[in-house]
Amino acid sequence: MSTTAEKSSLKGGxxxxxxxxxxxxxxxxxxxxxxxxxxxxxxxxxxxxxxxxLDEIDNAKSPxxxxxxxxxxxxxxxxxxxxxxxxxxxGMNFNTSMxxxxxxxxxxxxxxxxxxHTGIGTxxxxxxxxxxxxxxxxxxLASGAWKAAYCLTEPDSGSDANGGKTKAxxxxxxxxxxxxxxxxxxxxxxxxxIFIVFAKIDDDKNLTAFIVEKDFGxxxxxxxxxxxxxxxxxxxxxxxxxxxxPVENLLSTRENGFKIAVNILNIGRIKLGIAAxxxxxxxxxxxxxxxxxxxxxxISIGRFGAIKHKLAEMATKIWVCETACxxxxxNIDDLIDTFKEEGMNDAEAKxxxxxxxxxxxxxxxxxxxxxxxxxxxxxxxxxxxxxYSADAPMERAYxxxxxxxxxxxxxxINRMLILDMYLKRAMKGELxxxxxxxxxxxxxxxxxxxxxxDEDEVFGAEKKVxxxxxxxxxxxxxxxxxxxxxxxxxxxxxxxxxxxxxTEIYVAESALLRVEKLxxxxxxxxxxxxxxxxxxxxxxxxxxxQSAGREAIQAYAEGDELRVMLMGLKRFTKIEPMNTxxxxxxxxxxxxxxxxxxxx
Numbered sequence: 001m002s003t004t005a006e007k008s009s010l011k012g013g014x015x016x017x018x019x020x021x022x023x024x025x026x027x028x029x030x031x032x033x034x035x036x037x038x039x040x041x042x043x044x045x046x047x048x049x050x051x052x053x054l055d056e057i058d059n060a061k062s063p064x065x066x067x068x069x070x071x072x073x074x075x076x077x078x079x080x081x082x083x084x085x086x087x088x089x090x091g092m093n094f095n096t097s098m099x100x101x102x103x104x105x106x107x108x109x110x111x112x113x114x115x116x117h118t119g120i121g122t123x124x125x126x127x128x129x130x131x132x133x134x135x136x137x138x139x140x141l142a143s144g145a146w147k148a149a150y151c152l153t154e155p156d157s158g159s160d161a162n163g164g165k166t167k168a169x170x171x172x173x174x175x176x177x178x179x180x181x182x183x184x185x186x187x188x189x190x191x192x193x194i195f196i197v198f199a200k201i202d203d204d205k206n207l208t209a210f211i212v213e214k215d216f217g218x219x220x221x222x223x224x225x226x227x228x229x230x231x232x233x234x235x236x237x238x239x240x241x242x243x244x245x246p247v248e249n250l251l252s253t254r255e256n257g258f259k260i261a262v263n264i265l266n267i268g269r270i271k272l273g274i275a276a277x278x279x280x281x282x283x284x285x286x287x288x289x290x291x292x293x294x295x296x297x298x299i300s301i302g303r304f305g306a307i308k309h310k311l312a313e314m315a316t317k318i319w320v321c322e323t324a325c326x327x328x329x330x331n332i333d334d335l336i337d338t339f340k341e342e343g344m345n346d347a348e349a350k351x352x353x354x355x356x357x358x359x360x361x362x363x364x365x366x367x368x369x370x371x372x373x374x375x376x377x378x379x380x381x382x383x384x385x386x387x388y389s390a391d392a393p394m395e396r397a398y399x400x401x402x403x404x405x406x407x408x409x410x411x412x413i414n415r416m417l418i419l420d421m422y423l424k425r426a427m428k429g430e431l432x433x434x435x436x437x438x439x440x441x442x443x444x445x446x447x448x449x450x451x452x453x454d455e456d457e458v459f460g461a462e463k464k465v466x467x468x469x470x471x472x473x474x475x476x477x478x479x480x481x482x483x484x485x486x487x488x489x490x491x492x493x494x495x496x497x498x499x500x501x502x503t504e505i506y507v508a509e510s511a512l513l514r515v516e517k518l519x520x521x522x523x524x525x526x527x528x529x530x531x532x533x534x535x536x537x538x539x540x541x542x543x544x545x546q547s548a549g550r551e552a553i554q555a556y557a558e559g560d561e562l563r564v565m566l567m568g569l570k571r572f573t574k575i576e577p578m579n580t581x582x583x584x585x586x587x588x589x590x591x592x593x594x595x596x597x598x599x600x
Contacts, residue, residue, distance in 0.1 A: 005030065007334040012357040013422055015506055016470055017436045022458075022516040026095065026330030028322060028600075029518065035096050041076060042103035050107045054396065057109050057232035063190035063224070066113050066232055067147065070191075074144020078104070079118055083126060084346065088139035094336065094350070095329040101271045102322070105278025108400050109232030115275060116187040117141070119268050121148025124196045124209060127347045128252040128260050133211060137194060149192035151183040151212075151238055152261055159413050162207055162258045166199040166240065170247070177201070177250065179210065179218075179243045189221055189236035197240065198257045207257030211249045218243030229399035266354045268408040270361040273368025274325040276404055280318045280375040283397045284597045287311060287379040292595055294384075301382070302592045305581070310378045311591060312584035316533040316540075317371045319599050324510035325368065328360040359421050362414040363503045369404035369411060376401040415499035416492055419477060422502075423488070437478030440471045444568040458516045462538055465575050466509050469545050472572035473501040476552050479565065483556050497552035504541035511537050529590055530599065532583040539580055546573045 008024040031039070049072055050057070057065060073079055082097040083089025092100075097118075104111045122141045125133055140146040157163035166181025179199050186195075195212040212219075222237040252260060288311060291302035301307050332353045339349035354361070380387035380394040387394040405411045426433040453460030477498050484491055511534040518527040549569045557565050591598055 013359040022513045027514045063234040067191040080142030083142040088142040098329045102274045102278040105275030106282035112233040120150035146193040148194045149188040151197040168199040176244045179240045184237045190234040206255040209251040209257040266361045269365035273364035276368035276372035283379045308588035312587040320511040323514045324507045415496040418499040437474045468572040497548040500548040508541040
């Protein structure tokens with residue numbers, strides 16, 4: 001089997017209604033030598049520049065330290081991987097920028113500063129700026145000579161981004177916009193030279209975006225916020241008081257700011273998901289090392305089944321999340337190439353591709369941030385009382401992880417967006433959800449399928465489980481739409497239940513496809529532990545779908561409809577039992593013997 005992924009013909013979100021082949025997915029084992037060298041550069045940077053001074057970064061009284069570290073990252077090219085070469089960057093593809101985000105995700109507060117600068121601070125100009133704006137700003141942003149911040153959130157507009165009250169008024173001579181308003185939770189605010197600012201011109205309904213230089217004047221800010229975690233990230237309230245912004249610094253077109261914000265957040269979501277993977281790997285390595293060193297009752301605690309269960313569950317969550325992130329990243333890259341072949345320019349192709357896979361971006365934001373929270377929580381538990389001490393690494397990791405379920409749209413918002421985007425695409429005719437949902441409705445009333453999967457097909461039985469899980473999600477989504485129609489958006493609990501099912505399906509399918517592709521590359525025996533992880537994760541996915549599905553059905557169905565749907569859910573969430581205890585022990589033992597996470 002070829003180790004090179006074939007381009008997938010599936011649209012964003014279409015995995016729920018169509019089958020994906022293993023040959024169509026990219027897996028991390030396919031990163032080339034150049035990409036691995038970039039990852040090694042990132043690891044070396046963290047090892048030499050960041051990890052030795054984590055306490056100093058967190059306790060810094062001014063933003064100079066984090067700003068100087070950004071300078072060093074810029075010198076190594078770590079701020080310009082996604083910026084085209086003609087603007088001073090390296091012009092790497094999307095999945096390479098994901099790899100950089102993953103490795104630097106173990107950098108605690110620094111990773112927040114770096115991701116804010118390279119993502120929401122730089123990409124609006126890259127994707128929406130005109131040529132003059134790109135030539136002026138991107139080279140300095142790519143090098144780190146200028147640092148960037150993103151000013152969207154306001155005291156009264158968090159999740160409701162378009163509800164911002166910051167105003168922009170054109171001066172009488174038509175040369176400037178006077179911007180007045182308050183922004184909060186601005187990462188890099190204390191040392192940024194460039195601000196991407198969202199404001200409403202006059203009485204517009206929608207936001208407009210502006211590129212604002214600190215030297216324009218009229219900008220003041222509070223002292224840094226005192227936060228639960230990421231204490232070294234410079235976060236402030238920023239005030240604009242008649243800030244005079246030249247008209248040529250309007251970004252894109254009037255009232256296009258909300259669209260810019262939404263599309264840039266798509267990128268931020270999946271980048272956050274993969275950065276959480278990097279952070280999780282760092283935490284797990286600490287936990288494995290401690291489990292080997294810490295002795296109780298005369299033996300290392302890593303020999304206890306309870307600890308092995310935790311370590312294996314942490315590794316499994318990390319591995320499957322990584323798998324799904326890079327699967328989506330390659331889909332985005334492939335579609336970018338397709339759009340460019342059709343004549344789109346680079347920026348437009350990237351925006352269209354990211355918009356197409358917005359569902360997957362939301363899925364991975366939720367899964368990644370919750371994986372990191374599980375890993376840090378269990379990591380602290382493995383450390384026991386020492387985990388609660390600031391002298392051990394888990395205390396910082398635990399605090400720093402919590403913000404990720406709020407960043408880039410809360411996980412609740414992202415869960416609701418997943419099904420909302422599906423339904424909007426279905427209404428536009430972009431995805432055929434009703435056809436498969438109707439077919440599932442008929443299948444519930446028919447005789448169950450007792451046929452056995454093809455014995456020659458890799459993971460034939462497991463793929464049948466996945467097909468049935470998809471039917472369960474379609475059954476509930478379809479009936480909920482019929483029940484509530486346009487009022488479904490008010491049934492947030494049901495939306496989140498279905499989103500949890502869809503998330504588990506996407507990640508479980510990604511894991512099976514990765515193992516199937518690895519078997520073709522290396523043989524069954526060489527990837528037995530990866531197979532263990534995929535199988536354990538599938539068992540967990542079925543349990544989640546059973547629970548979330550039942551909760552959703554019971555929230556609106558009654559009488560015969562309730563009984564029929566519960567019967568259907570039971571039919572569609574069957575799986576052959578397996579000894580997950582022994583599988584987890586094999587995974588944990590392999591890591592303990594190497595004293596590290598071994599599945600990179």
